[in-house]
Amino acid sequence: MNRSKSGQRGGMMLVLILVGLLAYIGVLGAQVFPTYMEFQSIQKAVKKAAAEGNSVAEVRLIYEKATAVEDIKSVQPKDLEVVKQGDRWVAKFAYSKEIHLFGPAYLVMKYAGSS
Template identity: 45%
Template sequence: MSVLQSSSKVRAQRGLSLVGLMAWAFVIGFFGLIGIKVFQPVVEYNTIQSMVTKVARDGGNSVPEIRSAFSKLQAVEYGVESIQAQDLEITKEDERIVVRFAYEKEIELFGPVSLLLKFKGQSK
């Protein structure tokens, strides 16, 4: 096969078109926006979970003592605003104090579109 014959063969082009690139940029941007907006509430949930576990273990033996310990921890911890001490459900199961919580967080994404996150947990 000569050089002229091999160079005259037409190859199909591969790659991403401008429209395809814009579509991928939109998808990545949309999920990036959701990730950025959801990050802080998830961090707050993890903080609340650790606080609840700590007060169930070390907070005292009565409901007022546990609520007071949670309020003191909440004053120290940064960014815990979604739940208050009176929102905790405190029970005793098998001689062990169990603290449960549940709350919802609504996040505005854009315009009329919002995302509703429902969190619940209990002491470990």
């Protein structure tokens, strides 16, 4: 069976498009993954700060120390909403990250959590 040259070019074009799409998804994943890892670090630091703190100021101070160790940039101590619920402190946070896709298009990641 002989394939026509145009059929071979069409198949090659499809392969190139698929490879390009997979490469773009890989690049996008490489940009999304660090934002998720930072969210995990923030969540861990907030839980620790709320569990160990005895006041709003102390919860923020403990969290601030964790931001220095974990290199957290997205949520600063002043951004935490710290409230007393019963006999324990609860710290809440919310923020978003934008990842440029192409032209005017962005992927917006919204993160929120609490202790």
